Amino acid sequence: xxxxxxxxxxxxxxxxxxxxxxxxxxxxxxxxxxxxxxxxxxxxxxxxxxxxxxxxxxxxxxxxxxxxxxxxxxxxxxxxxxxxxxxxxxxxxxxxxxxxxxxxxxxxxxxxxxxxxxxxxxxxxxxxxxxxxxxxxxxxxxxxxxxxxxxxxxxxxxxxxxxxxxxxxxxxxxxxxxxxxxxxxxxxxxxxxxxxxxxxxxxxxxxxxxxxxxxxxxxxxxxxxxxxxxxxxxxxxxxxxxxxxxxxxxxxxxxxxxxxxxxxxxxxxxxxxxxxxxxxxxxxxxxxxxxxxxxxxxxxxxxxxxxxxxxxxxxxxxxxxxxxxxxxxxxxxxxxxxxxxxxxxxxxxxxxxxxxxxxxxxxxxxxxxxxxxxxxxxxxxxxxxxxxxxxxxxxxxxxxxxxxxxxxxxxxxxxxxxxxxxxxxxxxxxxxxxxxxxxxxxxxxxxxxxxxxxxxxxxxxxxxxxxxxxxxxxxxxxxxxxxxxxxxxxxxxxxxxxxxxxxxxxxxxxxxxxxxxxxxxxxxxxxxxxxxxxxxxxxxxxxxxxxxxxxxxxxxxxxxxxxxxxxx
Ligand code: BGC
Ligand code: BGC
Numbered sequence: 186x187x188x189x190x191x192x193x194x195x196x197x198x199x200x201x202x203x204x205x206x207x208x209x210x211x212x213x214x215x216x217x218x219x220x221x222x223x224x225x226x227x228x229x230x231x232x233x234x235x236x237x238x239x240x241x242x243x244x245x246x247x248x249x250x251x252x253x254x255x256x257x258x259x260x261x262x263x264x265x266x267x268x269x270x271x272x273x274x275x276x277x278x279x280x281x282x283x284x285x286x287x288x289x290x291x292x293x294x295x296x297x298x299x300x301x302x303x304x305x306x307x308x309x310x311x312x313x314x315x316x317x318x319x320x321x322x323x324x325x326x327x328x329x330x331x332x333x334x335x336x337x338x339x340x341x342x343x344x345x346x347x348x349x350x351x352x353x354x355x356x357x358x359x360x361x362x363x364x365x366x367x368x369x370x371x372x373x374x375x376x377x378x379x380x381x382x383x384x385x386x387x388x389x390x391x392x393x394x395x396x397x398x399x400x401x402x403x404x405x406x407x408x409x410x411x412x413x414x415x416x417x418x419x420x421x422x423x424x425x426x427x428x429x430x431x432x433x434x435x436x437x438x439x440x441x442x443x444x445x446x447x448x449x450x451x452x453x454x455x456x457x458x459x460x461x462x463x464x465x466x467x468x469x470x471x472x473x474x475x476x477x478x479x480x481x482x483x484x485x486x487x488x489x490x491x492x493x494x495x496x497x498x499x500x501x502x503x504x505x506x507x508x509x510x511x512x513x514x515x516x517x518x519x520x521x522x523x524x525x526x527x528x529x530x531x532x533x534x535x536x537x538x539x540x541x542x543x544x545x546x547x548x549x550x551x552x553x554x555x556x557x558x559x560x561x562x563x564x565x566x567x568x569x570x571x572x573x574x575x576x577x578x579x580x581x582x583x584x585x586x587x588x589x590x591x592x593x594x595x596x597x598x599x600x601x602x603x604x605x606x607x608x609x610x611x612x613x614x615x616x617x618x619x620x621x622x623x624x625x626x627x628x629x630x631x632x633x634x635x636x637x638x639x640x641x642x643x644x645x646x647x648x649x650x651x652x653x654x655x656x657x658x659x660x661x662x663x664x665x666x667x668x669x670x671x672x673x674x675x676x677x678x679x680x681x682x683x684x685x686x687x688x689x690x691x692x693x694x695x696x697x698x699x700x701x702x703x704x705x706x707x708x709x710x711x712x713x714x715x716x717x718x719x720x721x722x723x724x725x726x727x728x729x730x731x732x733x734x735x736x737x738x739x740x741x742x743x744x745x746x747x748x749x750x751x752x753x
Contacts, residue, residue, distance in 0.1 A: 186275070186454060186489075188226040189235060190430060191575025191626065198237040198573065200271055200520035204513060207272030221490075222498045224325070226275035230294065230571050231684055232260075232529070233267040233520065238584050240267060240525040240685060241568050245280060245306075246662060247536035247681035249296035249705030250737075254309035257296075260532055261313025263525045265324040270515040274496055275325040277394060279310035281381035283335040284663075286716055287706065289362045290630025293569060293662030293682055295335060297705035299734055303381040308388035315389055320497025322514050328385040330396035330429060332411060333367040333378045337398050339716060341365035342628060360628030364397035364435075374400065383420055391424035391492045395452060397432050406432050412451030425453035425488040432456070441467050445476055453485035521584065526686050530586075531698075533680075533689025538702035539738040542676040545654040547696025547743045548615050550595060555611060556602040557648050558619030558641075560660040562589035563604075569662055569682035570626030577624030583685060588658065591691020592617060606644040608651065616652035617694065618645050619680075620670060621660040635715055636666040649673045658690060664708040666715070679704070696743025708732035 187210050189195070196202030207225045214223040233239040242248075242260050251257070261279070268276055282295035283303050296306045307328065314326035342365040367374070382393070395412060396405045405411055406428055416422050428447055433455055436443040444467050447455060457464045471477040493499055519525070539546060548554065560566040565582040573582045592599050601611040606618075620641045622630075646669070649655050657674040659665060662682050671677070679702075680690045693700045709715045709731045 186224045186226055188456065190458060191228055191571055192235065192573065194235050194573070198235070200236050200239065200517050203236055203271035203273070204517055208513075211272060221493065224275050224493060224496075224498065225273040226277060226327075227268065227273045228278070228571060229264055229268045229273070229276040229324075230278045230280065232264050233271065234568070234572050236267070236271065236520060237573060238521040240521050240529050241572060241583065241585065242529050243532055243536050243684050244293040244569055244662060244682040245296045246293040246705055247683065248306060248532065249302060250538050250679070250681065250702040251532065251535040252302060252703055252705075253535060254305050256532055256535060257306045258309040258313040259528060261310040261326075262316055263528055265314045265316060266322060266515050267520045267525065268324045269322055269513055270517045270519050272513040273324070274498070275327065275392065276314060277327045277329060278314070279307050279326060279328065279385075280330065281307045281328050281385060282330065283377050283381065284706065285335050286337075286339060286362060287635060287663040287709070288339055288632055288715060289335075289337065290625055290628050290632070291334070291363055292706070297734070298335070298707065299705070300377045300380045302705065304384035307381045308384040311385050311388040311390045319495055320500065323496060325392055325492065325496055326385075326390055327392040327394050327427065328382055328390045329394035330398070331382055331393050331416065331426070332396060332405065333369075333374055333400055334396045334398045335378060336367045336369050336374075337362050337365035338368055342631070359631070361631040361633070363628030363631055365399075366402060367398055367400045379415070382416070386420045386422045390422075391495060392427060393422065393424065394427050394429055395432065397429050397435070404436055406452060407436050407446040407450045409450040417451060423488065424492050425485065426451055427454040428452045428456050430456050430458055441471060441476075444468060445471050448477055448481055448485065453488050526585075529684060530686040530689040530692070533683040533686055534692045534698045534700070536681055536683070536702050537690050537693040537700060538679040538704055538736075539693070539700055539740060540677040540679055540704075540708065540732060540736070541674070542738050542740070545615065545656060545675045546694060546740055548617075548656070548694055550597065550695075550743070552614035553597060554592060554595070554599045555608060555613040555616040555648065555652055556589050556592050556599045557604070557606045557608065557616065557644060558621070558658075559604045560588075560619040560621035561604070561617070561658075562587045562602070564685060564687075565624060566621050567660055567683050567687045568685065569624045570630065572624070576626045576629060579623055585685025586688040588617070588619065588680070588687045588690050591688030592695070594688075594691075595695055606647050608648075611651065613652050615654045615656065616648045617656045617658060618648050619658045619660050620645065620665070622662060622665070625662075630662065635664070635709075636668055637670055642669050645670050645673050656694060658694075664706060666709065666712065671710075679708075693740065696740065699742050700738070700740035703735050703737040704732055705734065707734050708736070
């Protein structure tokens with residue numbers, strides 16, 4: 186197998202460049218001694234997100250807010266078609282994390298803090314990636330990261346730094362929780378964090394990625410009980426386990442020892458980004474020197490071949506037919522097509538959660554409108570991490586439509602717009618202001634303080650004086666501590682990380698569609714509630730309780746029938 190890591194983009198990053206690139210690897214593998222095609226893998230975690238002009242769907246936390254398994258399945262199917270169109274047949278998705286602490290930089294990669302919702306939506310995602318006909322248009326899903334990562338403890342990542350990894354220098358030094366330690370007991374591990382994996386395996390998941398995290402100090406990548414006894418034994422998983430990027434290097438400073446531990450524990454395919462020759466030579470040596478039974482290698486290889494057979498890569502060999510598929514099974518034109526962008530826009534609307542509303546929403550068509558905020562017209566901020574590059578970036582990183590585009594399409598448009606609130610003397614009936622987090626990824630997003638930065642609060646306060654009614658939209662991968670924003674806003678809306686079709690948020694604000702989104706995670710309102718007791722009782726009686734999972738106000742569309750039925 187060959188992978189592109191986050192931002193590991195061939196050529197100009199276009200779908201055509203991807204297609205030619207993947208094709209060259211597949212062709213080369215067909216000319217190899219055994220002629221077994223490689224499996225090309227990529228992190229298509231919210232659409233085929235490394236590819237310029239692909240449809241970028243909302244991140245998983247937003248999909249969790251929809252609570253709609255059919256929608257998640259449809260989004261995964263569309264993502265699979267865009268991925269297959271470039272020749273890649275394996276996506277490192279869905280992430281089945283059940284994030285418990287919003288300070289974690291990967292919170293947005295999980296659907297919800299509620300394990301049953303993650304199980305339902307994760308299973309739907311697997312079905313969508315695979316489709317009805319795996320060999321024809323399916324892309325292998327990869328249930329990740331097995332298991333427990335949503336429970337890692339703040340501050341425990343530092344204790345797991347590995348001084349022998351040069352790669353860490355300068356990088357990851359300030360990671361606090363990502364890749365850290367899980368200290369819950371087995372009952373809770375199973376009830377909360379294993380549950381979505383059980384559902385994914387039942388739904389047909391054929392690949393699982395092991396987690397960087399450790400359980401009571403033992404790295405999952407070397408955990409035979411979790412990888413072999415529970416996953417392959419108890420759950421009956423007959424696909425293969427892939428290790429995470431360089432994760433085996435965290436097991437031991439000696440490469441051979443690290444490889445032996447991972448393979449013996451049950452890892453079947455090892456993700457080795459930089460030196461695969463050393464890895465291959467090491468495996469051969471381990472077997473020759475009888476440090477690793479060859480039966481374990483045979484089992485790993487059999488698992489990988491079985492999966493390749495199921496997705497049709499071995500067609501023409503297994504059943505004796507001579508014909509081999511030459512082209513990716515899906516035309517390249519599906520990448521970023523209108524149909525998928527419309528689906529993304531629908532998903533964005535369905536994920537939008539109205540947290541509070543004093544009767545300002547939906548915004549009447551005859552109201553004058555001011556639009557402000559750095560995120561309101563910024564595709565990159567709305568896409569977040571895992572978009573074109575690994576970390577993501579603000580700015581016009583790819584094509585799509587913004588909240589501002591959506592607002593401008595209303596009859597009266599907007600009377601003024603400025604990202605930083607420099608709107609001169611203009612006054613309006615209603616102001617829409619975004620506050621945001623800048624893109625981040627993995628431990629780079631671990632953040633002790635989830636407060637909205639003061640400069641963003643200043644913008645909100647300034648616009649408050651220029652409008653009769655103020656709507657604040659939060660563009661973030663997790664709940665933020667809103668502080669003074671709460672006093673200024675007549676309506677507060679969580680827009681999450683919507684992706685390339687953020688105009689779906691405007692559709693909700695303007696009442697073009699019905700609004701049914703619900704919080705997939707609890708929204709703390711005080712510092713102590715971020716990591717402290719789930720009820721916020723640490724704060725004393727004065728403090729407002731956190732907004733619970735499931736919170737969200739329904740809004741009927743302003744006119745005409747809703748385009749999506751609201752759940753009963
Ligand atoms: C991440 C995985 C990802 C892999 C390949 C790792 O750093 O943890 O989620 O699939 O890289 O890019
Ligand atoms: C790669 C990612 C990978 C990360 C490791 C980056 O350089 O592009 O794919 O996940 O390193 O955490």
